[in-house]
Amino acid sequence: MAKALAEGSKAPAFTLPLDNGETVKLKDLAGKKVVLYFYPKDDTSGCTKEAIAFTEAAAKFKRAGAHVIGVSRDSLEKHKKFKEKHGLKVDLGADETGKVTESYGVWVEKSMYGRKFMGIERATFLIDEKGVIRKIWRKVKVAGHAEEVLAEVKAL
Numbered sequence: 001m002a003k004a005l006a007e008g009s010k011a012p013a014f015t016l017p018l019d020n021g022e023t024v025k026l027k028d029l030a031g032k033k034v035v036l037y038f039y040p041k042d043d044t045s046g047c048t049k050e051a052i053a054f055t056e057a058a059a060k061f062k063r064a065g066a067h068v069i070g071v072s073r074d075s076l077e078k079h080k081k082f083k084e085k086h087g088l089k090v091d092l093g094a095d096e097t098g099k100v101t102e103s104y105g106v107w108v109e110k111s112m113y114g115r116k117f118m119g120i121e122r123a124t125f126l127i128d129e130k131g132v133i134r135k136i137w138r139k140v141k142v143a144g145h146a147e148e149v150l151a152e153v154k155a156l
Contacts, residue, residue, distance in 0.1 A: 004105050007136055011036075011127045012103040016071065016093030019079035024069065024093065026131060033066040033153055034127040037140075038106045040120045042074045042082035042092075046142050050122070051088050053146035058089040065129075066153045069093050071100060072120060126152055 005012070011034075015025045026034070037054065039047040054061070054068050061068050071093040074082070079092040093100070101107040101120055110119045122142075126135040126149065135152050137145070 005125070005133060005136065007133055009133055011125065011131050011133050012100075014100045014103065016069070016095060016100060017076055018069075019076055019083050019092040019094070024091065026127070029067055029127075030131065031129050033064070033129060033156060035061065035066050035068045035124065035149055035153065036071060036104070036127060037068070037122075037124040037149075038071050038101060038104065038120050039122055041072060042078045043085065046122070047072070048082075048086060050140075050142045050145065051082070051090065051092075052086060053142065055087070055089045057146045057150050060150055061153060064150065064153045067091070071095050073098060073101060124149055126156070128156055 011026060013026050015023060017023050039050055041047055051070055068090045070090055073095050075096060076094045079094055083092060095101050098107060106121045106123045107118060108121045109116055122140040124137040124140055125133055128134050134156060
């Protein structure tokens with residue numbers, strides 16, 4: 001079990017294949033702010049609303065110098081379909097091995113209708129230009145979240 005990450009700690013390194021065919025590494029984003037948001041599953045209601053909210057604010061994030069990446073354990077193929085269906089404008093990273101979700105401590109035991117299972121906790125990490133975690137949102141409520149993250153990006 002990875003040590004829980006805290007604000008002010010170094011962000012765990014990651015390499016993720018993206019829906020556009022590229023691969024992104026945290027070290028390649030040095031000098032940029034990174035918004036890494038983890039979500040449970042493509043094309044489910046909360047995840048769709050969250051991705052659309054980040055898409056609607058994509059230009060503002062870009063102007064504020066932030067690179068937004070949504071991460072789930074879905075495949076690249078599912079990411080592509082999800083992105084096309086909803087016209088998403090944020091990068092989607094496929095963490096099929098689970099290495100990134102585990103290193104960020106968002107692979108957790110969940111419970112639904114009395115059944116326990118492992119899944120991704122909806123969480124967002126704001127990483128500064130030097131690779132330090134500046135803000136962590138856990139158990140995210142989708143409504144208003146993208147705007148709140150944008151305000152923090154601008155405040156950095």
